[in-house]
Each structure stands twice: as structure tokens, then as C-alpha cells.
Amino acid sequence: MSRRISGFKPTGPLQLGNYVGAIRPVVRGQHEQPTVVFIADLHALTVPHDPVLLQARSREVAGLLLAAGVDPDHALLYRQSDVAAHLELHYLLECVTSYGEAHRMIQFKEKGGGGGSRLSLLTYPVLMAADILLHDIDEVPVGRDQRQHVELTRDLAVRFNERYGATFTVPEAVHPEVAARIADLADPARKMGKTNASTAGVLFLLDKPDVLRRKIMRAVTDAGTEVVYDPDGKPGVANLLDILGALTDRDPREIAAEHEKNGYGGLKARLADAVIATLEPIQRRYHELTDEEIEAVLAKGAERAAERAGRTVRRTKAALGLTGGRRAPAGSPATPATAGRPS
Numbered sequence: 001m002s003r004r005i006s007g008f009k010p011t012g013p014l015q016l017g018n019y020v021g022a023i024r025p026v027v028r029g030q031h032e033q034p035t036v037v038f039i040a041d042l043h044a045l046t047v048p049h050d051p052v053l054l055q056a057r058s059r060e061v062a063g064l065l066l067a068a069g070v071d072p073d074h075a076l077l078y079r080q081s082d083v084a085a086h087l088e089l090h091y092l093l094e095c096v097t098s099y100g101e102a103h104r105m106i107q108f109k110e111k112g113g114g115g116g117s118r119l120s121l122l123t124y125p126v127l128m129a130a131d132i133l134l135h136d137i138d139e140v141p142v143g144r145d146q147r148q149h150v151e152l153t154r155d156l157a158v159r160f161n162e163r164y165g166a167t168f169t170v171p172e173a174v175h176p177e178v179a180a181r182i183a184d185l186a187d188p189a190r191k192m193g194k195t196n197a198s199t200a201g202v203l204f205l206l207d208k209p210d211v212l213r214r215k216i217m218r219a220v221t222d223a224g225t226e227v228v229y230d231p232d233g234k235p236g237v238a239n240l241l242d243i244l245g246a247l248t249d250r251d252p253r254e255i256a257a258e259h260e261k262n263g264y265g266g267l268k269a270r271l272a273d274a275v276i277a278t279l280e281p282i283q284r285r286y287h288e289l290t291d292e293e294i295e296a297v298l299a300k301g302a303e304r305a306a307e308r309a310g311r312t313v314r315r316t317k318a319a320l321g322l323t324g325g326r327r328a329p330a331g332s333p334a335t336p337a338t339a340g341r342p343s
């Protein structure tokens with residue numbers, strides 16, 4: 001059965017793109033498929049950060065994941081920095097990554113990467129590869145923005161296996177059918193993101209209902225008044241239809257047909273209702289959770305994650321000829337590493 005992983009960077013409060021693009025697919029699949037969900041707090045160190053805020057945000061992300069339905073009895077939920085194997089595998093994988101490969105990653109440029117940025121901003125896609133390969137993952141359900149990183153992960157896994165023997169499962173990215181990339185409501189050319197400079201077009205999972213409604217009613221729409229699904233010609237309206245389609249499991253074109261006559265206002269009001277109906281119960285559950293409950297779940301998750309991740313690191317070290325592992329004598333062709341993929 002294919003194993004899935006999802007990671008959430010605690011660089012800001014979670015927003016609707018995270019929910020539709022990643023959280024919901026995870027929650028829906030967790031009873032059928034082995035699932036790993038983690039708070040990617042090490043990734044939050046790639047840009048300037050406030051330690052106190054980071055700690056609070058990590059807990060908030062964990063709480064929201066639980067409130068949104070991640071079930072720790074089914075999914076493995078933990079905080080990345082609690083499991084040192086991420087750092088160990090990160091370095092080992094850097095040794096099969098070229099500088100050019102890391103430099104080509106779009107997000108380095110998008111996040112303003114240059115001479116003054118943290119070195120970790122350049123290498124974080126390799127840390128992401130480590131996150132995935134540690135757990136023998138088959139499928140990575142992510143929004144489109146993360147596709148290139150999963151491609152890099154595949155390249156590294158294949159290269160490592162060819163060079164040093166079968167060690168890693170080669171994963172693939174899977175995207176939700178609708179709304180794999182939700183756009184900012186105030187600027188449909190941009191992705192909705194937790195760190196967007198203006199929050200006017202970002203629907204945060206913890207925004208109050210009146211704030212959500214106001215942001216939606218003020219969403220930038222396109223010229224004309226007719227509701228049609230045309231992502232190139234009418235990206236603003238298409239985005240609203242995509243979000244509504246994703247939240248109600250409907251085809252955005254069908255919804256457009258229903259709103260053809262009553263204009264943008266009617267569509268926005270319906271979207272506001274759907275967003276509020278989705279987020280209200282999540283917010284209620286979130287506010288009921290205590291810090292102790294959240295930390296207890298994370299501590300238990302870290303223990304379980306460390307076991308599997310530790311096995312992967314041992315296998316990788318053995319393949320590389322590092323301490324402790326059994327390795328074929330030098331000069332012999334690469335053989336599979338001592339252990340295969342754990343069942």
C-alpha cells in the first residue's frame with residue numbers, strides 16, 4: 001500500500017491553500033494509506049525568524065492539523081526538529097546533489113535568494129528530499145508549488161540507488177484534482193501563501209467569520225460581470241470557482257453555469273458561506289485543544305518517527321561505506337544496501 005507524507009512549514013499561520021492543497025487530501029487518505037504528517041520547523045530557519053514566534057507557530061500548526069482531522073492513531077504526526085535523522089540524512093544527500101541542481105530551484109529565486117541569504121535557503125530542497133526519503137514514501141500530496149522539489153527528491157533517490165545500491169523508495173508528487181494552486185484573492189497572479197506581504201487576499205484558517213467574508217467580498221474579480229470558468233482570461237473568478245469547487249467537491253464549470261446570471265456578488269456570497277462552514281468547526285476544535293494535549297501527541301509521534309528514520313539512516317550510511325554498516329569490498333559492483341525497504 002502506498003505511503004504518503006505531508007509537511008507544513010510554520011513560517012506563518014496556516015491558510016486555505018494549505019488546507020485544500022494538502023491537509024484535506026491527507027485527512028481523507030489517512031484511513032486507507034499509511035500517512036506521515038510533520039511540522040517542518042527546520043525549514044522555517046531558512047529565512048530570518050523569531051524563536052519565540054516559531055515555537056508558538058509550530059504548536060499552532062500541530063493544533064490546526066489535529067483540529068482539521070489528522071488522526072494521530074492513524075497518521076504519524078510529529079515535529080521535524082524532534083527527530084535528528086532529518087539532519088543526518090540531509091547532509092548525506094547533499095553529497096549526491098550538485099550545486100547547480102540546488103541553484104536551479106525556483107523557490108530560491110522566488111524567496112529572493114542571493115549572496116546575502118542563508119545557505120540553508122539554497123539547500124532546503126535537499127532537506128525536503130531527506131524528509132521524504134527517510135520514510136520510504138511513495139506519494140507526496142502537495143500543491144503545484146512543491147512539484148519541483150519532489151522531482152529533485154526523485155532524481156536524488158534514483159542517483160543514490162544507482163551509485164550505491166538500492167536504498168531509497170522513489171516517490172512521486174500527487175496533486176488534488178481541483179485547486180492544486182489557490183491564488184491570492186487580492187492578486188490572482190500570486191499563490192495564496194502564509195507569508196504574502198499583504199494579508200488582504202489570504203484566508204487564514206483562524207480568521208474570524210466576518211474577516212473571511214470581508215476578504216472574499218473584496219476579492220479582485222475581472223472585467224465584465226459574467227461568471228465563466230476561464231483561468232487565463234478571468235483568473236480572479238476562476239480562482240473563486242476553484243476554491244468553491246474544491247470545498248464542495250464539485251466541478252468549477254458546473255458552479256459557473258449556476259451563477260451565470262447572478263453576477264460576481266452572488267458567487268462571492270456563496271463562497272463566503274462555504275469557507276465559513278468549513279472553517280468554523282475546525283476553529284472550534286482548535287480552541288478546545290490544550291498545549292499539553294498537542295505536545296503529548298507530538299512527543300509520541302517523534303518517538304515512532306525516530307525508529308523508522310533511524311533505520312533509513314543506518315541503511316544509507318551502510319551503503320555509503322560509513323561506520324557500522326556492512327558493505328561489499330571495494331571494487332565489487334554496487335550491491336543493494338544491507339537492508340531493503342522495511343515492510
Ligand code: TYM
Pocket residue numbers: 005006007008009010016017018019020021022023040043127128131132140141142143144145146179180181182183191192193
Ligand atoms: P508549505 O508549508 O508552504 O505548504 C504546506 C502544503 O500546502 C500546500 N500549499 C498550497 N496548495 C494549494 N494552493 C496554495 N495556495 C498552497 N499553499 C501551500 C503546499 O503545496 C504544501 O503541500 N517545503 C514544504 C514543506 C515540506 C514538505 C516536506 C512537504 C518540507 N518537507 C516533505 C511535503 C514533503 C512547504 O514549504 O510547504
